[in-house]
Amino acid sequence: MTALKPAFPAPGHDHDRCTAEGIEHAERICADRSQNLTPIRRQVLRALLSSHRPLGAYEVIDELARVMPRPAPITVYRALDFLMQNGLVHRIESRNAFLACGREHDDASAVAFLICECCGSVGEIPATAVAQSLSDAARQTGFTPKLSVVEITGVCGHCQST
């Protein structure tokens, strides 16, 4: 995991920078892996980066439609698959939606998503401790956890002070 970015960026933050960093990050990752960050893939990522909210596939399409001829679903699904495979996008199961991820996690590391039901933002926190106590609890039943979907709804700090 890289630097400790705040899980929930403040309302007035410089979001253009978020976006720029996100793209840069993706470019670096893809270069490292000699993967091809094509224009469409970049656009899809940009769409996801346009907010800190997870977007449904059709929202992505709507977003893209603003700057190019409306793409077919298959097009964005392909791009999303690519981005997920390269750890640049997470899927938020409980929403059937996708979220850009500007961090690097090693494959094994567990994360938890904090979903603000007020502003819709999603923060991402390392969930090592959580995963641990989860494993403990689960293992008592003979269960071997694999992929964890830890998605917590609540209210983020910024929305709270409103």
Add this chain to the structure above:
Amino acid sequence: MTALKPAFPAPGHDHDRCTAEGIEHAERICADRSQNLTPIRRQVLRALLSSHRPLGAYEVIDELARVMPRPAPITVYRALDFLMQNGLVHRIESRNAFLACGREHDDASAVAFLICECCGSVGEIPATAVAQSLSDAARQTGFTPKLSVVEITGVCGHCQST
């Protein structure tokens, strides 16, 4: 939380009993709250109790169709709402599916769902410790957790030994 039922019932267990107990339980709860467990609501519950797998709404419909004229979606959604309001059914967010719950939780208590990717069964465990470490982690970001969706994919004990 009532007795400590095993999170994952063994393959060869007496499932008729699970079902019977589930219905009984529901009857008790509804009586206590003077809620009306109508035939349809009971049938929907029975459908969900027919396995330890969560069922999608349309699977419920299919299930009901075997013993009555195929109900319209709205019908089962209404019943599901009722059952959820009375804590008899959980919604598994990551699957858009519903699971019968034979336990009693106080409203505040957190649970985690263990989803076996092999047999599809879902076990339910109290997640107090998990919730605690989760709260701790989350609160550092100013986030106040409310409703937790903790759904973990993995392999259950029974499937493991296969």
Add this chain to the structure above:
DNA sequence: CGGAATTCATAAGCTAGCTTACTTTATTCC
């Protein structure tokens, strides 16, 4: 040059989840 692999376009379709709007049928209670 010619074949293989990648990527994307085009077109169409399916399903599941869920809703809106109205009517009908009990049940209850005065």
Add this chain to the structure above:
DNA sequence: GGAATAAAGTAAGCTAGCTTATGAATTCCG
């Protein structure tokens, strides 16, 4: 009996998520 509530039936429809199938365009490489 008659109004009021609760539960179901009926009919129709919308959307979002996701897929299949096929063909064109590029690029890579020997």
